[in-house]
Amino acid sequence: MAxxxxxxxxxxxxxxxxxxxxxxxxxxxxxxxxxxxxxxxIEAARKAIAEARKAEADVYSIDELAAAExxxxxxxxxxxINNDKNPLxxxxxxxxxxxxxAITMAKEAKVxxxxxxxxxxxxxxxxxxxxRVSLSYIESVKEILPLNHPVRKRVTPVLLxxxxxxxxxxxxxxITARNIIDSIHQSIEKxxxxxxxxxDNYFKSYPExxxxxxxxxxxSKTHSSVSLVVDKFSxxxxxxxxxxxxxxxxxELGINWLxxxxxxGDRATPEGKYTxxxxxxxxxxxxxxxxxxNFPNAEDKRRFxxxxxxxxxxxNALIGGSIEIHGxxxxxxxxTDGCVALTNKDMxxxxxxxxxxxxxxxxxxxxxxxxxxxxxxxxx
Amino acid sequence: xxKILFQIFAVVLFVALATSCSKPPQAELDAAxxxxxxxxxxxxxxxxxxxxxxxxxxxxxANVAIEAQKSKMFxxxxxxSIKEKLTVIATDVEALKARTEERKAQVxxxxxxxxxxxxxxxxxxKALLAKAPKGKEGxxxxxxxxxxxxxxxASVSEINTLIANGDYLTAQDKTTASKVKAExxxxxxxxxxxxxxxx
Numbered sequence: 001m002a003x004x005x006x007x008x009x010x011x012x013x014x015x016x017x018x019x020x021x022x023x024x025x026x027x028x029x030x031x032x033x034x035x036x037x038x039x040x041x042i043e044a045a046r047k048a049i050a051e052a053r054k055a056e057a058d059v060y061s062i063d064e065l066a067a068a069e070x071x072x073x074x075x076x077x078x079x080x081i082n083n084d085k086n087p088l089x090x091x092x093x094x095x096x097x098x099x100x101x102a103i104t105m106a107k108e109a110k111v112x113x114x115x116x117x118x119x120x121x122x123x124x125x126x127x128x129x130x131x132r133v134s135l136s137y138i139e140s141v142k143e144i145l146p147l148n149h150p151v152r153k154r155v156t157p158v159l160l161x162x163x164x165x166x167x168x169x170x171x172x173x174x175i176t177a178r179n180i181i182d183s184i185h186q187s188i189e190k191x192x193x194x195x196x197x198x199x200d201n202y203f204k205s206y207p208e209x210x211x212x213x214x215x216x217x218x219x220s221k222t223h224s225s226v227s228l229v230v231d232k233f234s235x236x237x238x239x240x241x242x243x244x245x246x247x248x249x250x251x252e253l254g255i256n257w258l259x260x261x262x263x264x265g266d267r268a269t270p271e272g273k274y275t276x277x278x279x280x281x282x283x284x285x286x287x288x289x290x291x292x293x294n295f296p297n298a299e300d301k302r303r304f305x306x307x308x309x310x311x312x313x314x315x316n317a318l319i320g321g322s323i324e325i326h327g328x329x330x331x332x333x334x335x336t337d338g339c340v341a342l343t344n345k346d347m348x349x350x351x352x353x354x355x356x357x358x359x360x361x362x363x364x365x366x367x368x369x370x371x372x373x374x375x376x377x378x379x380x
Numbered sequence: 381x382x383k384i385l386f387q388i389f390a391v392v393l394f395v396a397l398a399t400s401c402s403k404p405p406q407a408e409l410d411a412a413x414x415x416x417x418x419x420x421x422x423x424x425x426x427x428x429x430x431x432x433x434x435x436x437x438x439x440x441x442a443n444v445a446i447e448a449q450k451s452k453m454f455x456x457x458x459x460x461s462i463k464e465k466l467t468v469i470a471t472d473v474e475a476l477k478a479r480t481e482e483r484k485a486q487v488x489x490x491x492x493x494x495x496x497x498x499x500x501x502x503x504x505x506k507a508l509l510a511k512a513p514k515g516k517e518g519x520x521x522x523x524x525x526x527x528x529x530x531x532x533x534a535s536v537s538e539i540n541t542l543i544a545n546g547d548y549l550t551a552q553d554k555t556t557a558s559k560v561k562a563e564x565x566x567x568x569x570x571x572x573x574x575x576x577x578x579x
Contacts, residue, residue, distance in 0.1 A: 058433075
């Protein structure tokens with residue numbers, strides 16, 4: 001009985017040892033024959049993606065980073081699926097391939113991001129600089145344009161936007177800075193072109209202005225008498241006598257002084273060759289003393305009728321008149337309805353120098369445009 | 381003999397039970413993921429970008445570590461350190477969220493303070509504009525300045541919308557730019573008025 005029991009125990013012990021050995025052998029077999037998990041390559045892909053993100057690929061190389069992350073996620077998903085399988089049947093091929101592709105893509109995303117950021121940095125820096133130059137040009141021209149000129153209204157909004165772009169650039173938000181710059185770039189350049197066009201068109205008459213000035217100078221020389229030239233841009237009234245400048249007075253003009261007078265009420269100072277027709281003082285003028293000129297002259301009337309027939313001005317428009325060189329000036333601003341204003345003190349001197357018949361040329365500028373824009377001090 | 385046999389089975393059973401209890405820390409993983417997502421909602425990625433990217437990467441690293449453990453034989457799996465790491469991530473995210481909130485509050489306060497100054501400057505500009513000479517000689521100049529003030533008022537309205545939407549950084553850019561312009565107008569008007577007084 002005891003022998004039978006002992007025999008049975010030995011059988012159980014042998015069986016147990018067999019089971020344990022079988023388990024150990026199975027584990028060894030699985031370890032040897034199952035595929036090695038893709039830990040290293042997936043980890044390398046993760047690090048590559050982290051590097052790319054550190055290089056702000058999520059901002060400057062979005063598509064490439066998204067592709068890399070997609071591949072990495074695929075590698076992870078495949079790995080998870082395989083981890084749920086029997087170790088002997090696991091296949092990490094897709095994970096390995098996807099992780100490898102993720103590494104390549106992440107590296108590309110990093111390189112692209114660094115490049116794009118550097119290029120964007122340079123683009124914004126250059127754009128801000130160039131737009132500032134354009135705006136500075138517009139601002140300098142704005143200063144010489146009439147106060148109510150439409151260009152003035154268009155400068156402030158774009159100037160604010162440019163400041164905003166620079167602020168975003170300084171805090172390294174290059175995308176916001178670029179978006180703002182792109183939104184104002186066209187407006188600023190267009191404004192600059194418009195501004196340049198306004199002056200370029202105006203200065204097409206420059207040769208005629210120079211000719212008129214020369215004519216006044218010659219006239220004063222020939223007649224040994226006084227002639228006047230009013231230079232709108234420099235806000236000066238030049239007095240010639242015997243071919244020489246004997247006096248210069250500061251003047252103020254009509255509010256819409258840029259350009260020739262077109263019609264009554266446009267508050268522009270006319271341009272052309274005129275003559276003093278009446279000298280007024282005392283109760284005859286509300287502006288201390290005044291020298292009435294023969295506006296409109298024959299040329300003014302011809303131009304006015306042409307504009308009217310071309311439909312550029314209303315059929316009911318009037319040409320206007322009563323343009324004077326008068327006192328009451330010294331306000332520091334262009335304020336008249338088209339007349340030329342001097343201080344009362346200067347008016348006393350000019351009044352004394354002039355007589356009925358004194359020729360007066362009113363011109364845009366005696367200084368060329370390029371010189372005016374480069375030397376703002378020439379502009380009053 | 382029987383005793384030895386039982387001892388062997390007991391050990392095998394214990395090992396089996398012990399290893400079968402070593403499951404992936406899913407709850408901690410979900411909590412860490414949720415924390416990172418909530419940080420994103422709070423714009424941590426905008427205000428503290430580098431720190432946010434580092435935390436996201438830590439979460440990815442934990443995911444890799446979990447799968448690496450799953451790939452191992454059940455006897456050798458160990459999730460203890462991963463679990464700790466995930467807990468640390470969740471804690472770090474909360475700390476980062478607090479810092480983000482702090483940074484946002486700081487920017488918001490700066491913007492609101494500058495906005496108060498800007499609004500006061502616009503009011504000053506308007507008051508100066510009212511004092512400026514109103515003769516026909518000044519009308520066009522005043523209209524030009526009034527136009528600039530209108531642009532600034534529109535800017536204030538935009539800034540308020542940006543603040544209401546929580547976009548404090550853009551609001552900051554706009555406030556700074558508008559303040560510079562409002563100051564320039566003040567100088568322009570003050571100079572013009574003093575010139576008039578001298579005359």
